[in-house]
Amino acid sequence: MIAALLSTDHKVVAIRAGIDSALFFVGAGVLALLIRSELAQAGLQVVSRAGYTQLFTMHGSTMIFLVVIPLALAACLYLVPLQIGTTRVCGQRWAFAGQWLIAFAGVVMWAGWLTREGAGRAGWTAYDPLARTPQTPGPGMDLWICGAIMATLGAILIAACVLATILRRRVPGMTMLRLPVFSWTALASCLLVVFAFPSLVVAFGLLLAERRGMEILDPIAYQHLFWFYGHPAVYVMFFPFVGMVAEAASTFSERRFFGYRAFVLALLGFTALSMSASAHHMFTTGAVPHLRGNRLRARPAARAAARRRGCDLHSGGGRDASGRRATPGGGGRNAGPAAAQLGGYARRHRGRHARVRRRAHRRASAAVARQRLDRHRRGRARARAARAAPPARRRRSVMTTITADPVALATPAAGALALVLIARRHPRWPARRTMAGVGGLAVLAVASMLEGAAGERLSMHMLQHTLIGLVAAPLLVAAAPVRLAHGTLSPRARRRLARELHRPALRAFVHPLAGLSIFVATLALVHAPPFYDAALRHPLLHAGEHALLLWSAIALWVPIVGADPLPRRAGPVARVGVLIGAMTAMSALGAALAGLPHVAYLAYATRGGDALRDQALAGGIMWVGGMAIVLPALLRLAWSALWAEERAQQACERRAGVAP
Amino acid sequence: MLVVPAGRPVRFRLTSRDVVHALWIPALRAKYDAMPGYVNAFALRFAPGLDYSTARCSEFCGDLHDEMRLRVEVRPPAAFDSWLRTRRGALVAR
Numbered sequence: 001m002i003a004a005l006l007s008t009d010h011k012v013v014a015i016r017a018g019i020d021s022a023l024f025f026v027g028a029g030v031l032a033l034l035i036r037s038e039l040a041q042a043g044l045q046v047v048s049r050a051g052y053t054q055l056f057t058m059h060g061s062t063m064i065f066l067v068v069i070p071l072a073l074a075a076c077l078y079l080v081p082l083q084i085g086t087t088r089v090c091g092q093r094w095a096f097a098g099q100w101l102i103a104f105a106g107v108v109m110w111a112g113w114l115t116r117e118g119a120g121r122a123g124w125t126a127y128d129p130l131a132r133t134p135q136t137p138g139p140g141m142d143l144w145i146c147g148a149i150m151a152t153l154g155a156i157l158i159a160a161c162v163l164a165t166i167l168r169r170r171v172p173g174m175t176m177l178r179l180p181v182f183s184w185t186a187l188a189s190c191l192l193v194v195f196a197f198p199s200l201v202v203a204f205g206l207l208l209a210e211r212r213g214m215e216i217l218d219p220i221a222y223q224h225l226f227w228f229y230g231h232p233a234v235y236v237m238f239f240p241f242v243g244m245v246a247e248a249a250s251t252f253s254e255r256r257f258f259g260y261r262a263f264v265l266a267l268l269g270f271t272a273l274s275m276s277a278s279a280h281h282m283f284t285t286g287a288v289p290h291l292r293g294n295r296l297r298a299r300p301a302a303r304a305a306a307r308r309r310g311c312d313l314h315s316g317g318g319r320d321a322s323g324r325r326a327t328p329g330g331g332g333r334n335a336g337p338a339a340a341q342l343g344g345y346a347r348r349h350r351g352r353h354a355r356v357r358r359r360a361h362r363r364a365s366a367a368v369a370r371q372r373l374d375r376h377r378r379g380r381a382r383a384r385a386a387r388a389a390p391p392a393r394r395r396r397s398v399m400t401t402i403t404a405d406p407v408a409l410a411t412p413a414a415g416a417l418a419l420v421l422i423a424r425r426h427p428r429w430p431a432r433r434t435m436a437g438v439g440g441l442a443v444l445a446v447a448s449m450l451e452g453a454a455g456e457r458l459s460m461h462m463l464q465h466t467l468i469g470l471v472a473a474p475l476l477v478a479a480a481p482v483r484l485a486h487g488t489l490s491p492r493a494r495r496r497l498a499r500e501l502h503r504p505a506l507r508a509f510v511h512p513l514a515g516l517s518i519f520v521a522t523l524a525l526v527h528a529p530p531f532y533d534a535a536l537r538h539p540l541l542h543a544g545e546h547a548l549l550l551w552s553a554i555a556l557w558v559p560i561v562g563a564d565p566l567p568r569r570a571g572p573v574a575r576v577g578v579l580i581g582a583m584t585a586m587s588a589l590g591a592a593l594a595g596l597p598h599v600a601y602l603a604y605a606t607r608g609g610d611a612l613r614d615q616a617l618a619g620g621i622m623w624v625g626g627m628a629i630v631l632p633a634l635l636r637l638a639w640s641a642l643w644a645e646e647r648a649q650q651a652c653e654r655r656a657g658v659a660p
Numbered sequence: 661m662l663v664v665p666a667g668r669p670v671r672f673r674l675t676s677r678d679v680v681h682a683l684w685i686p687a688l689r690a691k692y693d694a695m696p697g698y699v700n701a702f703a704l705r706f707a708p709g710l711d712y713s714t715a716r717c718s719e720f721c722g723d724l725h726d727e728m729r730l731r732v733e734v735r736p737p738a739a740f741d742s743w744l745r746t747r748r749g750a751l752v753a754r
Binding site: 049050053121123126127129130219220284285286287297388597 | 678679680682691692693695696697698699700702717720721722723724737
């Protein structure tokens with residue numbers, strides 16, 4: 001018995017995790033039955049309002065954090081080692097710790113029922129202002145948050161263990177492209193858990209700090225963190241079960257699994273996309289770029305006021321089962337979301353000066369009404385005039401601001417000509433490399449033509465930067481200029497080139513981590529408002545900014561593309577990791593810019609037009625556009641690494657004479 | 661209660677004083693969040709003859725979330741204008 005509780009064998013751990021899930025499933029089922037019996041008739045019969053809120057919050061979060069996700073991971077932990085031919089998983093104590101962490105998480109979360117205010121009751125999303133202490137008081141909510149954090153950490157531990165096992169402990173000869181279908185779904189789920197779940201730990205950790213009175217979180221920032229976890233979590237609850245169905249169907253129909261490679265590619269695509277598609281959960285906020293065109297602006301005064309007010313939204317008029325107020329005094333403070341504010345307003349305006357203030361308020365509102373009427377009339381007069389004579393377009397279109405600076409165009413053209421001439425001197429230089437180089441230089445030329453438009457609009461400037469960093473730079477790197485020079489130089493020059501290439505500084509420059517850090521640091525520097533504004537004022541600094549962008553992007557892409565000779569070739573996992581890191585940095589910056597409720601850069605605030613909307617568009621270009629370029633690169637990288645492994649294995653089998 | 665003219669664009673500036681709420685008008689397929697500290701600005705056009713009775717808050721906002729409904733009254737433009745005049749007159753007179 002004790003041995004079964006303390007065993008680190010992957011099958012025993014997985015069975016324990018499965019039993020935990022089953023127990024919590026029964027608990028969540030009881031809550032669901034209570035919910036259904038309450039809903040059998042309109043009105044409240046079985047539980048109180050506060051009780052009902054707790055019921056659905058606890059039911060939902062138990063099912064997500066304690067039942068479905070742990071069950072999916074338990075299945076992975078049990079089956080994957082059997083499918084890939086190993087008896088020991090990597091880091092079996094991690095899995096052990098993860099399983100027990102989830103079990104205790106459930107106990108902590110459910111302990112909330114023992115507190116006076118009841119268990120967690122802010123919904124499974126626990127949105128920022130609602131989950132704060134003034135709005136949802138009581139230790140039950142704290143216990144709920146702690147439980148969710150523990151369960152998520154446990155899931156991360158188990159997933160890391162399964163992921164490492166798939167990557168490192170396959171039986172010799174089992175390439176990634178020969179993994180059983182279920183193991184692929186397990187791999188995709190575990191990737192999602194390892195990359196996306198820490199975001200929830202951060203969000204809920206900040207929520208806990210906020211409940212202790214620290215003012216850190218913002219509703220929008222919280223939602224970004226939450227949904228970066230929340231969207232992939234859906235796939236973690238889905239993939240392994242799809243894999244099970246696929247295995248069962250193919251086994252019992254005695255057919256090979258149809259479309260295996262397409263399935264694998266689709267899984268990888270879903271994994272990448274689901275970590276980048278979280279924004280659609282926030283379309284209604286207006287903080288992310290989308291097509292409905294609503295806009296978000298800051299209202300700092302209101303925010304401060306809301307903080308000061310901080311009323312309990314859970315006890316409003318709510319009575320617990322015995323008919324007492326759920327929270328002492330709470331019900332008196334407010335009787336509902338709208339009445340709450342009115343109550344607070346009236347309370348503040350009671351007192352000695354209230355009458356004076358009311359009179360002033362009346363006078364002011366009459367004046368405001370008169371002003372509005374005037375404005376309304378003026379507006380209608382303007383509209384009539386506009387109908388009579390349609391005015392010229394207010395903003396210049398992009399086409400009129402395209403500039404063709406001869407120097408900026410001649411330089412890439414000369415470079416392209418030189419590249420073609422040098423490539424002809426090389427005995428066998430692949431045409432695609434020359435084309436990549438010419439293409440990269442052409443993109444640079446196009447980017448230089450956007451210079452005028454970039455001065456007018458942030459979005460065009462962002463497009464220009466995206467072209468430089470994500471299109472021109474990888475194309476130039478893919479042209480393999482160093483390899484070309486090495487193949488066409490005289491022997492003496494070649495020796496000098498080799499000497500230069502072995503300088504320590506250059507060797508460090510082409511390390512994947514160095515490339516990533518240079519790129520992220522440049523992003524941060526370039527988009528810092530003081531630097532950006534200064535660059536827009538001084539043409540020389542602006543040119544330097546673009547050169548910096550280009551070179552930092554080249555530093556990022558050199559180890560990823562790997563066309564030029566490198567001191568140490570980075571493995572596929574490192575290259576994918578670097579690309580994901582760069583994408584995360586760009587997404588975060590893009591999201592921040594898209595949701596920023598004020599204009600970040602002074603230079604654009606004074607250019608007229610709707611600078612804020614343009615800024616949101618710029619953020620969208622960086623976020624979505626950057627992803628549209630990096631995601632295919634990511635998939636291609638992963639796919640070519642998988643194929644390389646498969647080909648090597650096939651060659652090995654041909655040599656041994658066991659090829660099919 | 662929201663009184664709006666039929667067919668004309670109505671500009672909204674949506675915000676919240678306490679927690680995140682959402683204005684949801686299913687008949688218009690419109691759903692916008694109201695967040696403390698932010699103003700969500702958008703425009704809607706209310707067609708006459710649709711069923712607006714299902715308009716309500718659609719972001720869980722506490723125990724009384726289920727009671728947070730919104731009555732929408734769409735009036736013909738002329739009737740709306742006269743209603744607005746009387747309202748404004750009342751306001752100025754005060």
